[in-house]
Amino acid sequence: GAVVSQHPSWVICKSGTSVKIECRSLDFQATTMFWYRQFPKQSLMLMATSNEGSKATYEQGVEKDKFLINHASLTLSTLTVTSAHPEDSSFYICSARRGFSTDTQYFGPGTRLTVL
Amino acid sequence: AQSVTQPDIHITVSEGASLELRCNYSYGATPYLFWYVQSPGQGLQLLLKYFSGDTLVQGIKGFEAEFKRSQSSFNLRKPSVHWSDAAEYFCAVGGGDMRFGAGTRLTVKP
Numbered sequence: 001g002a003v004v005s006q007h008p009s010w011v012i013c014k015s016g017t018s019v020k021i022e023c024r025s026l027d028f029q030a031t032t033m034f035w036y037r038q039f040p041k042q043s044l045m046l047m048a049t050s051n052e053g054s055k056a057t058y059e060q061g062v063e064k065d066k067f068l069i070n071h072a073s074l075t076l077s078t079l080t081v082t083s084a085h086p087e088d089s090s091f092y093i094c095s096a097r098r099g100f101s102t103d104t105q106y107f108g109p110g111t112r113l114t115v116l
Numbered sequence: 117a118q119s120v121t122q123p124d125i126h127i128t129v130s131e132g133a134s135l136e137l138r139c140n141y142s143y144g145a146t147p148y149l150f151w152y153v154q155s156p157g158q159g160l161q162l163l164l165k166y167f168s169g170d171t172l173v174q175g176i177k178g179f180e181a182e183f184k185r186s187q188s189s190f191n192l193r194k195p196s197v198h199w200s201d202a203a204e205y206f207c208a209v210g211g212g213d214m215r216f217g218a219g220t221r222l223t224v225k226p
Contacts (some may be wrong), residue, residue: 004159036215043206043216046161093159095214105214107152107160 003027006108013084014116021079021111023094029074030096032104035067038091048068050077084115118143119211122217129197130225137192137220139181139207149190150208151181154219160206166190177201199224 003026005114013019023033032051042074050056051069058064066088068080077096081088091112095105119139141147146165149168152160163186164175169184190207202224207217 042219046215048212051215059137076205091157095160104162104165106162109159110157112157 001106002106004030004094004108006094006111008111009062009109010112010114011113012116014113015085017080018080019113020066021028021045021081021092021094021113022078023079023096023108025075025096028096028098028106030077031074031099032097033077034095034097034113035079036075036093038093038110040091044093055067055072069074081113084113086115087116091111118147118213118215119208120207120215120217122205122207123222124220125218126221126223128223128225131199132196135192135194135197135201136223137205137207137222139190139192139208139217140188141190142188147190149181149183150214151175151179151190151192152206152208152216153177153204154172154204156203163192163205179195184217197222197224199226 005024007022035047038044044050047057047062048058050069052071052074056069071077093110095107097105097108119142123156150165154160163179164173164182166173173181179194204219206219208214
């Protein structure tokens with residue numbers, strides 16, 4: 001159990017367009033979902049934390065108007081990269097957690113975004 | 117503020133040899149500690165976690181880690197490495213917001 005999926009697994013888009021990435025908890029209800037960004041050969045950087053039905057909390061330095069996060073249900077969160085530019089190219093990973101802060105975060109397989 | 121340091125960027129071991137990956141943390145209270153493994157182009161898989169209790173934690177795939185409060189460390193160990201263990205390993209700390217170390221890339225020589 002505790003499977004998290006992401007869609008798409010990879011996407012290529014033109015500069016200036018918007019891209020939506022979905023994160024789903026397949027077999028559990030996720031009160032909290034997290035979005036991370038990972039540059040090549042680097043660690044994961046937390047971008048934002050979202051709780052179902054609430055506005056996301058963004059980490060310092062992350063533009064909330066550029067990275068729109070919606071956590072509309074207990075099994076789905078979306079990250080929309082608006083007006084994407086080449087510097088937004090990265091590996092985006094989501095994770096989901098059932099409820100308490102001590103619960104394990106389960107990670108999705110990631111989405112590779114390339115902006116041309 | 118919580119933080120994690122993984123001093124070794126890259127480690128190479130021979131298949132069958134023992135492995136230890138280092139992790140040091142900074143945290144204001146009793147930390148929640150994790151080790152994750154990431155294969156190329158993949159998400160993260162939880163190897164093991166420590167919240168409280170026994171300081172020696174057993175995980176999947178034959179891994180274990182020991183929490184040492186006095187040294188602020190949570191090193192990952194495996195007695196005999198397999199070629200399939202080659203991957204990137206991340207140590208993380210936190211309950212709510214998780215913070216990751218920079219990662220250690222493990223190469224396994226035949």
